[in-house]
Amino acid sequence: MKKQIRTWAALGLAAALTTSVAGCGSSQSTGSETTAAPAPAQTQAPAGDKTPEAETAKAEATEAPAAALEGDIEIVTNGNEETFNAVNEILNDFMKENPGVKISYTTQGSDYEQLMKARMASNDLPDIFATHGWSVARYSEYLTPLNDQPWYSSVEESFMSNIANDEGQIFVLPLNMDVGGLLYNKTLLKELNVEIPKTWDELLAICEMGKEKGYTGVFIAGKDSRQPASLLDVSAQTFICVRKDADYPSQLLDGTFDWNNWAPLSQFLLDLKTKGYLNPDCVTCDPIDVAPRMSENNVLFLITSSMDLIRQAAELNPDAKYGLAPVPSMGEGYENVFHGGEREAYGIWKDTKHMDVCTAILEYLARPENVKKVCEASGKRSALKDINPDLGDISQDYETYADIRICPVFDRAYLPSGMWSTMRTIGSSLIAEEMTVEESVKTMETDYNTLREQQ
Amino acid sequence: MKRKKNLKWIKTLAALLIIALHICPFYIMINISLKEMSDRSSRWLPAFKPHFENYANAMATGNLGNAILNTWIIVFFSVIIVVVVGAMAAYPLSRHITRRNQIILTFVVGVMMVPQLSILVPLYKEMVALKGINHMWGIVLVSATFHLPLSIYMFTNFIKTIPSDLDEAAMIDGCSRFQAFFRIILPCLKSTTVSVIILTGVGIWNDYQFQLYFLQKPALRTITLAITTFFTDSRQDMGAAAAAAFIVVLPPVLLYICLQKYFVQGAMDSAVK
């Protein structure tokens, strides 16, 4: 229950802070007009506003100060509770500073993708929405390019490849990023007296040692097939992407990839299962149970991009100490990398009626103190420069591995949109031993070809 | 006589076993809702120190009060449409049997078999065009339409059992067919109406797919939507999830306990012909 108490305390504190911040904010904007955004925005306003509400809004606007923003804005995300609460606070602050703006902000959890697809099909999108890694491949035809925004230059250069299309256009404001790699149990590795594994072979050897002591080597909550798929996705960084011997990424992009080269990855997942390194309920465990199980302190590794699990496990049991390391490599001399992609990132619908308000909101979100707040709440790294959020224990890990390259999320970067679901199917089928390695390769190949044709 | 008494005891024993079997899921759910997340004891073990924070938490974060209100509004208006439109349609379909009307009846029963999912996205597109998304009338019309076939089916079956002499006599007395329907038939439909209300009401209360798509604003969120957010990946709090499940399960359960008699009566009147 500590979590709840903390949440409540945080909310109370936030409420207190909000009032004070809002106080400062309003005095600032009436005083010196420091922010540049509202001025050009105002000139755009009449162009798009043709609805009756907008008419009345405009009537009211004449009484308000010249730079006031007006409009009802819908913002939607699939962020988790912590992220949602942090962003919500920021948006409330924004509304206090801009009384004419009413924001409806919602999180749709795991139904988000379905809803967004139905809304895209009907060309009826929210004014601002989270793009969960698909700002380019899936959503770009519905989004406004944002290269001309003032915060553009503060996006981490190394992160640009995740969100820019071939012409270098970006469509979202990225707040934080998912970093994927290896989560390891510090206590158990010490007990087994081994180093953090740098290669897959070392990892398997440690799993074997752990198995003898009754520990779970790698934990998967496979009832949600996203979990095994995510393991494949993260592992693909070293299995497929950063190879010295072949340039698989460009082959995947131009369609010449020989899918037999996928077999070792499928085999690896199957081996984890057949050798007994996975948790016995790897196929049926619900993700809701991951942190509690980690807190029981008999799990050695997770291969995932949900870094916040470290914190959640520690909240349930302070003795459950986990650390973050890069993805193990194929062998001595191969590169270790992290897997990283946009997490909470917001884009603007190109047909929104309130472009001025939307850009102002993104600008507000992009303020360093706000980005910092979101990063700290979510426990994730910032995607903008010079933020330095306090992420607790995991900050040390980030520092230790500061030189390690962060590669873009495998399936988003190199596979056609829609392959994620195929990876979910094969991942889940492999650990259930309902599919052979050959079948999994064949399935990947078939779907890859179909989806490429569709585009 | 003694044998009969023994039989009674055996029956009671059997009933107790059945009760135990069916109550298990509820027991487990309540138990989880009363335990802390960090409490990893067996789910069978009663929560000795009940932890009611989960309930407060569920009410607050899920905004369940508002969700229950929204659900009531949707159920109320949809059920009115289902009953009125259904009873009206059932009259000609059961009394005025022509080839065309038989086709219409087959069509209605056929619609009962259309899976929600098969039409979801086209329906969504249509509702966007009609501007029915995020409006109560949209979800009310759609929910009502989907439960209409069951209502028509039940009313038709029941009206068929009313002797047609009854309304024919009325018509000889100078009533029009419409008057015969409203004055003679409608009052007979009371008990069927109760079971139609219960069956479709529960169905709409528990609907998920339509509400998910047609009500996307948090202020319009219904019970099933509110509760599923506890189970999806945006939250990781099993205790609050179970508490929320318990809170939303309560109203229909109470409804059933109060109206038990009508359930049996309704089933007898309509479903069994």
Next chain:
Amino acid sequence: MKQKSRKGIPIDILYLPAVILLTVFVVYPLLSGVQISFTNWNGYSSTYKYIGFANYKKMFHDKMFYTALKNTVIYGVGSTTLQTIIGISYALLLQKKFPGQTLARVIIYLPAMIASLIMGYISYFLVQYNHGAINDIMIALGKEPVDWMASGERAVWIIVVINALQFVGKTMIVMIAGLQGIPDSYNEAASIDGAAYLQRLRYITLPLLLPAITTSVVLNLIGGLKLFGIILATTSGGPGYSSHSLSTLINYLYFQNQNAGYSASVGLFLFLIIMILGTIVRNFLEKKAEGIS
């Protein structure tokens, strides 16, 4: 009967509102679905191509489709059978007054009042491997815990049982209503003849229950063939795709696999199956019932 009422307005006008509603909100989208099934639409973009019958052809060599089809039949027929058998037994037991009768009726019906998605989540707490309620019993009995849903085949049957137990109350109520409609004199006459209980059941009670059985079987079959919520909550169609029903497969294809065209054709196929099976079963049972009365 007269075609028109005295005022000249046909009585058929009374079903017009119903027909309009059904046409607008069911038939029209269904027809759009037919159109989508001939395209390669991904479900959201503004462009797509017509590809003729390719989606329908694909269905017949798709392993996933066959698995889902097989499961759908198991879900439909399996839970209907279970529900009918258990429902009749419960009804026979709980028909007459005795201590505990009312409580049992209430408790048995309760789960039917709950959304199947929520029921599914609750069931997950029972069949879960770690800390699952059933496994706790296994451990208490000194047995190894079992990962119940790990095998697709077993998961399908567990889902059938969960679904049947959730809705058995509905069947029970219909059967009780049916039993109450049977005049006591029938059974009394037979018991004077010295007919044993089972014989009376076989030759008098069950045949007279047929109308009740028909209604409940048809409704349960339709419900079972459309099964969605429980599967989603307990296995999400997994492991792999081994517990998908056609409904969950439609959902998967549409929203995850970005194959709206194919999904639409599977959706129409599901509609056809329900239509055909439902009609056959209904006609069969109704004929039998007519033969008796």
